[in-house]
Amino acid sequence: MEELITVLGEIKALFNRSLGELSIDCVVFGFHDDQLKVLLLRAKGTDAWSLPGGWIFKTEHLEDAAYRILKERTGLDSIFLQQFHTFGANNRYNGKEIMARLGLPTEHNFFPERAVSIGYYALVEYSLVEPKMDYMTEECRWWDVNEIPELLFDHNEIAARALKALRKQFDNEALGFNLLPEKFTLIELQRLYETILGLEKNKLDRRNFQKKILSYGFLERLEERKTGGAHKAPYLYRFDPEKYATYQHENEV
Amino acid sequence: MEELITVLGEIKALFNRSLGELSIDCVVFGFHDDQLKVLLLRAKGTDAWSLPGGWIFKTEHLEDAAYRILKERTGLDSIFLQQFHTFGANNRYNGKEIMARLGLPTEHNFFPERAVSIGYYALVEYSLVEPKMDYMTEECRWWDVNEIPELLFDHNEIAARALKALRKQFDNEALGFNLLPEKFTLIELQRLYETILGLEKNKLDRRNFQKKILSYGFLERLEERKTGGAHKAPYLYRFDPEKYATYQHENEV
DNA sequence: CACCATTGTGTGATTGTGACACAATGATAA
DNA sequence: TTATCATTGTGTCACAATCACACAATGGTG
Numbered sequence: 001m002e003e004l005i006t007v008l009g010e011i012k013a014l015f016n017r018s019l020g021e022l023s024i025d026c027v028v029f030g031f032h033d034d035q036l037k038v039l040l041l042r043a044k045g046t047d048a049w050s051l052p053g054g055w056i057f058k059t060e061h062l063e064d065a066a067y068r069i070l071k072e073r074t075g076l077d078s079i080f081l082q083q084f085h086t087f088g089a090n091n092r093y094n095g096k097e098i099m100a101r102l103g104l105p106t107e108h109n110f111f112p113e114r115a116v117s118i119g120y121y122a123l124v125e126y127s128l129v130e131p132k133m134d135y136m137t138e139e140c141r142w143w144d145v146n147e148i149p150e151l152l153f154d155h156n157e158i159a160a161r162a163l164k165a166l167r168k169q170f171d172n173e174a175l176g177f178n179l180l181p182e183k184f185t186l187i188e189l190q191r192l193y194e195t196i197l198g199l200e201k202n203k204l205d206r207r208n209f210q211k212k213i214l215s216y217g218f219l220e221r222l223e224e225r226k227t228g229g230a231h232k233a234p235y236l237y238r239f240d241p242e243k244y245a246t247y248q249h250e251n252e253v
Numbered sequence: 254m255e256e257l258i259t260v261l262g263e264i265k266a267l268f269n270r271s272l273g274e275l276s277i278d279c280v281v282f283g284f285h286d287d288q289l290k291v292l293l294l295r296a297k298g299t300d301a302w303s304l305p306g307g308w309i310f311k312t313e314h315l316e317d318a319a320y321r322i323l324k325e326r327t328g329l330d331s332i333f334l335q336q337f338h339t340f341g342a343n344n345r346y347n348g349k350e351i352m353a354r355l356g357l358p359t360e361h362n363f364f365p366e367r368a369v370s371i372g373y374y375a376l377v378e379y380s381l382v383e384p385k386m387d388y389m390t391e392e393c394r395w396w397d398v399n400e401i402p403e404l405l406f407d408h409n410e411i412a413a414r415a416l417k418a419l420r421k422q423f424d425n426e427a428l429g430f431n432l433l434p435e436k437f438t439l440i441e442l443q444r445l446y447e448t449i450l451g452l453e454k455n456k457l458d459r460r461n462f463q464k465k466i467l468s469y470g471f472l473e474r475l476e477e478r479k480t481g482g483a484h485k486a487p488y489l490y491r492f493d494p495e496k497y498a499t500y501q502h503e504n505e506v
Numbered sequence: 507c508a509c510c511a512t513t514g515t516g517t518g519a520t521t522g523t524g525a526c527a528c529a530a531t532g533a534t535a536a
Numbered sequence: 537t538t539a540t541c542a543t544t545g546t547g548t549c550a551c552a553a554t555c556a557c558a559c560a561a562t563g564g565t566g
Contacts, residue, residue, distance in 0.1 A: 116275055229511095460547085
């Protein structure tokens with residue numbers, strides 16, 4: 001009970017620093033084991049999962065708020081972030097109901113009558129993330145994007161839309177490298193493409209894929225090869241941001 | 254002076270119905286004379302132009318607010334609307350400075366310290382729009398998208414970003430038909446594409462363009478031809494939303 | 507050291523895109 | 537009434553992009 005009072009106190013303090021009706025929700029994508037993953041939180045003492053998110057401070061730049069929230073969750077501060085949609089249905093959620101599901105006293109309902117949430121998706125390198133808790137969170141872990149449970153609020157819709165936005169942009173921009181370690185093999189890159197675009201394994205022809213991706217000229221082949229696999233050692237490649245900038249510059253309309 | 258008091262009173266009443274820090278700005282596109290146009294407002298007694306926009310009511314759905322604002326401005330209520338970005342830099346504008354430019358007393362500064370604006374663009378059929386005034390607006394008219402003057406707030410940036418979003422989506426979805434009358438010729442459609450994509454006239458090959466656009470199968474050729482031009486009368490075409498839905502369905506991933 | 511799954515590499519077939527010409531037509535002006 | 541002229545409607549060939557496909561080399565495993 002005392003803990004509960006502390007929690008409510010912390011929430012109140014947070015509110016005083018925030019814009020009342022405006023929040024940010026982040027869909028954090030990672031790639032591991034040929035699966036696209038999303039980072040989800042479980043609130044203390046409940047089985048209710050949700051996206052990481054938070055309120056925007058009164059004097060804060062929108063992007064800064066998104067970075068701050070992600071830093072709190074993942075420990076990373078240099079991540080790829082992309083705003084994709086703002087959600088503002090006036091029936092996005094029922095504050096009292098949510099309070100109840102969170103095991104909080106409904107008479108203290110701190111959710112505004114109406115809230116607008118700005119959706120960002122983030123691309124992070126899976127292995128660098130250390131999921132972090134806070135005073136409201138009991139668990140924070142990765143979920144396969146195809147096995148997301150029922151989430152609080154309208155977060156299922158937000159996640160679905162983030163995935164759609166990611167797929168769309170993935171075609172036009174070289175986003176994939178944010179999800180891979182610095183050095184990677186072309187087959188890893190191919191698996192990433194297949195996974196994100198929802199294709200089955202080896203749907204893309206290996207030779208054609210490699211030819212195409214290398215023709216863009218912003219991948220650098222290293223001398224090094226990847227060892228440890230049970231077979232012929234493949235070359236490692238590196239994404240060169242400068243060459244990519246050149247490429248982009250040459251190919252814009 | 255009395256009028257000024259009325260205006261401030263109206264604004265106050267509006268605020269009471271609205272979410273404090275959240276507004277919508279609309280970039281309304283129209284097509285006329287082979288030019289892409291944007292609808293701009295000039296505030297009463299000033300030379301300050303801005304995008305049409307407004308505050309979101311407390312109980313209002315985001316999309317509904319955007320439709321309402323456009324209805325107020327253009328008289329249309331069935332328009333193509335697309336959310337494209339949310340703007341939330343914490344230095345988007347200086348309230349007092351804006352009050353001064355609007356000729357309002359700066360000690361009544363009613364702008365919130367910090368505001369977030371959700372950007373929508375609209376595609377409307379030029380000839381159906383009747384620009385409308387309100388108590389703050391003295392003039393409302395179309396501007397060539399290449400000759401937009403300096404606007405209030407960060408509206409130049411918003412307009413630029415809307416255009417970018419439009420161009421991007423224009424490639425992937427059949428948006429153009431929202432900007433044309435119901436019946437149109439293929440050469441009108443071609444001019445529209447060239448204008449929006451920023452190409453010079455006849456940059457697209459007439460035969461190839463027509464072949465391609467007809468191959469999609471969602472245009473219907475009418476018996477009717479367009480007369481009145483000084484030359485051979487071209488066929489009129491109609492966009493068939495049902496066939497387009499079929500096309501979309503078949504071509505999604 | 508034999509095995510085997512995986513890597514690295516090139517060519518021909520198919521499809522899509524871009525360039526291009528000429529007869530028919532409808533309003534205009536003599 | 538008719539000649540003029542800009543514009544419409546239509547098909548083919550060249551080139552570029554994409555796709556399908558095979559085999560020798562290699563590095564760990566047993």
